[in-house]
Amino acid sequence: MSEQSEQNPAEQDPAEQLSSASKPQRRRIPILVLLPVIIFAALAALFLFQLTMGNDPSKIPSVLIGRPAPDASLPAVEGLAPEGVQLEGFSKADMIGKVSIVNVFASWCGPCRREHPLLEELAKQDGFQMIGINYKDKPENARRFLGSLGNPYDRVGSDPNGRAAIDWGVYGIPETFIVDATGTIRYKYIGPLSPTSYRDEFLPQLEVILQTPNGPQSN
Known part of the structure; x- marks a missing residue:
């Protein structure tokens, strides 16, 4: 019986060695890195589909309802110090133990400006904290806004x-x-709150959650 011997790397044809060395190594991107982008693309596609169908985008269900809020830590907006006290940023830990209303806004956003008086009215109530996410904005513009x-x-x-x-x-x-x-997302409203949606939809949802702050099954 004859034995098949493997070719010694030292005896390999120099041309083959050069060809192997010149082949680019493919870098694998971990799926967890791409997951947020995939989720965003899926949500954007759903949003556009609903608009095409003539549906109200504020009624689009969120895949995050009933799931934990993102475990992300956001720094404070530089120099944002109403009444001389720097407002802190936040992390998920800051949302544990109390109901939180999280509003995503920007100084350049016209609809944000229109709904702002309702947020000011909302902030006068007790039982929850108000958290802002300042989106793609400059600190000086956020401060001015x-x-x-x-x-x-x-x-x-x-x-x-x-x-x-x-x-x-x-x-x-x-x-x-x-x-x-x-720390569980219970409700999401898409778009600017209007006096009608604030009164008829948002406030009733908030009241339910304030009555069951630890989840629907809590007493």
Whole structure:
């Protein structure tokens, strides 16, 4: 019986060695890195489909409802200090133990400006904290925006590149979330709140969540 011997690398044809060395190595991108982008693309496609069908985008269900809020930490907006006190950024840990209303806004967003008086009215109520995500904005513009219209937020996190908004499933600002005391997203409103939607939809949803802050099954 004859034995087949493997070719010694030292005896390999120099041309073959050069060919092997010149082949580019393919880099594999971990799926977890691409997951937020995939989710965002899927949500954007759903949003466009609903618009094409003539449906109200504020009625589009979010895949994040009933799921934990993103585990992301956002820094404070530089120099945002109403009444001389710097507003802090936030992380998921800051949403545990209390109901949170998370509003995504920007100074350049016209609809954000239109809904702002309702956020100011909302901030006068008790039982929850108001958190802002300042989306793709410059600190000086955010300061000017809130300085002019008023600051309804207890915390404001800076999201200059929009990555946090992707994690939250945002595809058009403003958007407003209600997160319960366990850190679970219970409700999402897409687009600017109007007096009607604020009174007839948002406030009733908030009341239900305030009555069951630890989840629908809590007593």
